[in-house]
Amino acid sequence: MNNIAMYMRISVDENDENTEESINSQRNIIKSYIFSSEELKGAKLHEYIDEGYSGSTTSRPGLDKLLSAVKNRKIDCIIVKDMSRFMRDYIEMGNYLENIFPFLCVRFIAITDGYDSLTDGTNGTEITIQFKNLLNDYYCRDISIKMKSSLKVNYEKGRYVTGNPPYGYIKDPDNYQNIIIDDVVADNVRYMFSLILEGKTLSQIAKILNDEGILTSRARRKELLGYDSYKGRCDSTAEETIWCSSMVRRIVHNEVYTGTYVYNKSSKSKLDGGKVIYYPESEWKKIYNHHESIISKEDYDSARKMLKSRHRKHLSGNRVYESSPLVGMVRCNKCGYKVRIVATTDGNKVLYRNVYCQHCRLLEEEEKFARLDIFENKVFEILKSNFHTDEKERQKLLNKQKALYDENDKLDKKKLQKFEEYKFGKLKREEFIKIKDKLKIELENNLKEIEEIDTMLKKAGNIESLTKEMVMKYIKTIYISSSGIEKIDYI
Numbered sequence: 001m002n003n004i005a006m007y008m009r010i011s012v013d014e015n016d017e018n019t020e021e022s023i024n025s026q027r028n029i030i031k032s033y034i035f036s037s038e039e040l041k042g043a044k045l046h047e048y049i050d051e052g053y054s055g056s057t058t059s060r061p062g063l064d065k066l067l068s069a070v071k072n073r074k075i076d077c078i079i080v081k082d083m084s085r086f087m088r089d090y091i092e093m094g095n096y097l098e099n100i101f102p103f104l105c106v107r108f109i110a111i112t113d114g115y116d117s118l119t120d121g122t123n124g125t126e127i128t129i130q131f132k133n134l135l136n137d138y139y140c141r142d143i144s145i146k147m148k149s150s151l152k153v154n155y156e157k158g159r160y161v162t163g164n165p166p167y168g169y170i171k172d173p174d175n176y177q178n179i180i181i182d183d184v185v186a187d188n189v190r191y192m193f194s195l196i197l198e199g200k201t202l203s204q205i206a207k208i209l210n211d212e213g214i215l216t217s218r219a220r221r222k223e224l225l226g227y228d229s230y231k232g233r234c235d236s237t238a239e240e241t242i243w244c245s246s247m248v249r250r251i252v253h254n255e256v257y258t259g260t261y262v263y264n265k266s267s268k269s270k271l272d273g274g275k276v277i278y279y280p281e282s283e284w285k286k287i288y289n290h291h292e293s294i295i296s297k298e299d300y301d302s303a304r305k306m307l308k309s310r311h312r313k314h315l316s317g318n319r320v321y322e323s324s325p326l327v328g329m330v331r332c333n334k335c336g337y338k339v340r341i342v343a344t345t346d347g348n349k350v351l352y353r354n355v356y357c358q359h360c361r362l363l364e365e366e367e368k369f370a371r372l373d374i375f376e377n378k379v380f381e382i383l384k385s386n387f388h389t390d391e392k393e394r395q396k397l398l399n400k401q402k403a404l405y406d407e408n409d410k411l412d413k414k415k416l417q418k419f420e421e422y423k424f425g426k427l428k429r430e431e432f433i434k435i436k437d438k439l440k441i442e443l444e445n446n447l448k449e450i451e452e453i454d455t456m457l458k459k460a461g462n463i464e465s466l467t468k469e470m471v472m473k474y475i476k477t478i479y480i481s482s483s484g485i486e487k488i489d490y491i
């Protein structure tokens with residue numbers, strides 16, 4: 001939900017700020033609804049107001065503006081206090097609900113009627129939306145099938161069509177659907193395999209590669225392409241020059257180095273927002289002797305065997321990885337790398353969890369960090385003190401905001417009154433200007449305060465425990481060092 005239109009209307013006889021139906025009351029009710037919904041509160045709010053127009057006419061300047069914004073796809077959702085605010089003509093209303101809004105993919109909420117087009121089954125709206133989704137799905141599936149079948153033909157012919165070749169290979173300049181050995185770095189691949197066969201671990205190998213200044217995949221790709229294809233994917237530039245064990249693992253597990261072309265490992269669905277589906281190894285398809293090999297089949301197999309046996313040993317140890325709400329967002333303040341979390345158990349129970357920087361460890365510049373629970377508590381406290389608001393407090397903020405709107409209405413009226421006095425000669429020009437300027441400043445100050453309350457309401461939430469969802473809503477990155485949390489980048 002990106003853009004919400006708040007539509008408010010009063011007719012001539014309701015034009016009294018004290019009634020339940022005043023513009024400011026309607027706004028208050030709509031905002032209260034928006035800010036108590038996690039789904040809606042982050043959206044940009046747009047106000048459309050009609051004052052002194054009856055609900056039975058559809059020709060109202062505020063409504064006209066709103067409908068034109070809807071037609072221009074600038075609005076995703078319309079919220080009104082009740083349906084009669086929007087339209088008295090139920091036939092016309094039905095037409096909007098059943099045909100026009102669903103067609104334009106606009107959600108409609110009428111608060112006091114308890115109506116939400118997204119969930120309501122009446123008015124035939126749901127059927128219309130479902131039918132439209134069906135058409136949409138059908139259209140996407142059709143395109144997806146067409147694209148996949150053309151890729152499949154390419155795979156079966158052994159054409160290398162998927163992105164950039166792995167480290168150690170380049171695309172054949174004479175035939176872009178083939179790959180050939182990249183002589184600049186192919187020896188590095190052979191080196192990695194020989195180190196595995198010597199009995200070195202993945203992290204030991206990463207350290208050796210770093211000590212010897214061996215070009216990484218990302219750096220080699222940058223040389224070949226002339227630009228950094230990982231940019232935007234990895235937010236740390238540090239990964240460019242440093243090997244870590246997962247990078248080595250990826251290479252020594254890739255059968256491509258034996259000359260075998262493996263496909264059908266995964267597929268990307270066009271539905272579901274492009275979710276990747278991974279197939280089990282039994283469904284992978286292979287073409288042997290597809291291209292020149294860098295590693296012999298025998299060496300590849302023995303390397304895998306060695307890694308497998310070590311893997312088993314590792315699992316039987318008493319260190320297991322344990323997830324935390326902070327996983328993936330904590331970085332080492334010194335080098336910018338994501339830190340790793342490791343849990344120590346007594347076999348069943350987690351005793352404590354630690355964080356460490358693999359990158360600094362490889363470079364032998366490791367700093368000792370505090371235990372994970374200390375960071376988790378600290379982050380929880382920070383979030384609570386910055387963003388926690390309960391329902392009572394939210395209503396208090398909304399009421400304060402309404403009072404400011406009411407105050408501004410009064411100031412507007414006063415301005416008009418002073419203008420009339422000046423026009424009829426009851427007030428001197430200089431005096432009128434002085435009053436007008438003073439009112440202007442007051443109005444602007446109130447508006448500023450209204451905006452500040454909006455920002456507070458948008459951020460406010462109920463923070464009772466530290467969850468992944470909660471952390472992701474507010475925090476982008478946490479930088480830590482041996483002295484604790486150094487910096488937090490908020491979203």
Ligand SMILES: [Zn+2]
Binds near residue numbers: 334335336357358
């Ligand atoms: Zn580090």
